[in-house]
Amino acid sequence: MDTVTLNSPCDMHLHLRDGAMMEGVIAFSVSQFSAAVIMPNLLPPLKNTKSVKEYESRIVTAANCADFLPLMTLFYHEGLTKEELTQAKTAGIKIIKLYPRGLTTNSDKGPKQLLSSKNLKIFKMIEDVGMILSLHGESSGFVMDREFEFLGVFEELAKMFPKLRLILEHVSDARSVDVIERYANTFGTITLHHLLFTLDDLMGDKLQPHLFCKPSFKLPRDRDALRVAAFNAHPKFSFGSDSAPHLREDKECPYCAAGVFSAPVLLPALVELFEKNNALEFLQPFLSLNATRIYQFNPPKRAITLVKKPFKVAREYEGVVSFLSEKEISWSIQSSF
């Protein structure tokens, strides 16, 4: 096959940042996706409807494309009220994003004890209002066990709030796949980089800070479980890139930030990966149908066509070293309507 057309692909986990950085990176997402879930962990985090809507309007202006739908998220914090949630829902915000405190970029304002009575009350409100709860699912334990250790809390929430849709973001551990399959109300997103790599790629040869991300890459069996889910378009999982630009100087330094800037290469690399694994037929539902069913929304109708023609990834874009920097991908984007 020499061309592949993807209808309304969606990126259900995206960091666009703000200001000049956002203006520099947004085109990569706009040109490849119909819709994207935009994460709220700016500094300061987007803790109320007003700040989310203002951010949305900056995004719409920068995107400059009627056929790109940003799905906005509200930053979970312990001060959330029913009024705030209702207001957010009314304003079109469907997703609350929860970061356990201190576990990733700009998560200082997240909750510390997820199962405290205060948080349980807020989860009940989110369920009642009919919003989605999206979770960065890690404990504060040993780095390779963090997602697994979080699963206990995740299961408790699934059982206590059966009508609350729970999304475990950027699944990295094979055992998460099992748990997500276990409950009607649990779902996951999967990144390109967790489909491609294990801890070996980060640090098996030289250490590669531009591959450093959270949750951490895990074992081959973990990557392989994610591949089975993605290559079969498992109905519980949608694609979420977690593309997260950091300036080169924040990655090549003594204390490197976590995050992989994959936005420039997403569709070409996904087509290449799915083709190599004889799973091309499942890329369309993984990228679109699963997302629209799980999140219940209608993305703008678009057709993105890729052609089998080498695409040499640049070393960096906008001062940010790209994922797969300087590598050659066998597919290129031909047109994006």
Next chain:
Amino acid sequence: MDTVTLNSPCDMHLHLRDGAMMEGVIAFSVSQFSAAVIMPNLLPPLKNTKSVKEYESRIVTAANCADFLPLMTLFYHEGLTKEELTQAKTAGIKIIKLYPRGLTTNSDKGPKQLLSSKNLKIFKMIEDVGMILSLHGESSGFVMDREFEFLGVFEELAKMFPKLRLILEHVSDARSVDVIERYANTFGTITLHHLLFTLDDLMGDKLQPHLFCKPSFKLPRDRDALRVAAFNAHPKFSFGSDSAPHLREDKECPYCAAGVFSAPVLLPALVELFEKNNALEFLQPFLSLNATRIYQFNPPKRAITLVKKPFKVAREYEGVVSFLSEKEISWSIQSSF
């Protein structure tokens, strides 16, 4: 206790490099140790007696201290002959260092198949000549399993060559401790950094390239097994820092070199660690008696006295970021005779 005196401490695994770098870093070792095993993985590696002896003489000149004994090592390669080994032994070289090919800094000339008939013949020669075989013990498998996967080969060697003293360098996996205990002819060295840290310290928060080393930091249970061995001066283990200076620009970059430059802080940090763990009485045998018994040599008689006085580690020395950079250690070196 306000002072601690260490008699003839030995660092049984040290990278001094060569030229300007060696001249810049050697004083840290000379001021803290009576003797050190000097690794031969220069570029090109030191594959014959002549190059080892020339290197030794550059070290002796740079050390400028009659009471610092460099224990030289010959780089293992498949061209080693009985003549070369005999010549080396006669010239005072007691240790052959083996790096499996491609697994760490400057290991391109190491062997690929350790148990090939060619290598088995050389191991027999080393045994017959009465030299020590020191091993970088890693497979080419998944980064967290490499040392464990090597243990099968290590055990085979221990059984096939019962009179050959085998040293598993920079032990990082709890299971290696068990194997080393199992055979009369197997021993290990333990670094300061593997006693202090796990994978969490490298990448649990921000990623810290200056902590990146091989073998990789492992799990808490691995670090704890090494602590039990060191804090009891287990007779099978001696101290080997594996201090390995790399210029800052080779660590803060897209592909970071493996190695931790611990030479500037070794004795203060060891005293602090052993004191905190009520194991100070075992530091002396761990640092000296075990080494002299395992390697059968007599280090120059020296007494290094440390005093309980804060020592602020510099950010870098000679363009190399130090281990524990900018941290404060509660012990300082008072005098070194």
